[in-house]
Amino acid sequence: QQQVKQSPQSLIVQKGGISIINCAYENTAFDYFPWYQQFPGKGPALLIAIRPDVSEKKEGRFTISFNKSAKQFSLHIMDSQPGDSATYFCAAREANTDKLIFGTGTRLQVFP
C-alpha cells in the first residue's frame, strides 16, 4: 500500500513563480520528513527536511510546511528558476527502521 501520496505528478511554472508540491502520509510512526531533488541520471539529493514537532522550516527559497494533525506536508519553492527543473520526491522515515518511504514524485519544469 502507498503510505505517502504526492501531488501533482507534474508541474509547470514560469520563472519567478512559486512551485507548490503536496504530500500526505498515513502512518503515524514516521519521525522525519525529507524532500529530495533528482536530476536525470543522478541519485536523489536531500533538499530540505523537517521533524514532526516543527510546523515550518525555511532554507533559502525552499520552505516545508508541516501539518501534523492533517498528516500533510508541502514544499514551496519561491522565485522558481529554470535550474530548479527536476523531479522532487517527498519521503517519510519510519522511526523504528530508518527506512524511507517515498512519494511517487513531481516533475517540475520552470520556463524562463
Add this chain to the structure above:
Amino acid sequence: GAGVSQSPRYKVAKRGQDVALRCDPISGHVSLFWYQQALGQGPEFLTYFQNEAQLDKSGLPSDRFFAERPEGSVSTLKIQRTQQEDSAVYLCASSSPGTKNTEAFFGQGTRLTVV
C-alpha cells in the same frame, strides 16, 4: 571517496542471467540501504544493513534477490535469473545514525536493463 559510489552505472543482462551490483558507501557510515526505482516512480525500499548485519530485507521482491555486506562497508546486491520486471535503477544510500545529521546520501544508481 567523497560520496556513495555504485558500479556499474549501466548493466544490460539477458533474461535468466545473474547480476551483481556494487555499492561503496561513504567511509564510516554505519547504515546502508538499497532501493529500487522503476521508471517514473519513487525509490522503493529493498533492504537495510547496520554494519554487516542485515536488519531488514522485507522489501526484497523475491528469493532471487540477495544482498550482503560482509565487512560492514562495501555491499553487493545480487539478482539471480533476472527477469524483465527487474529492469530498474538500483540505488544505494548510506547514513550515520545516532548523529544529529540523519541525512541519507544516495549514489547515482545502477540502471539495469533485462532483455
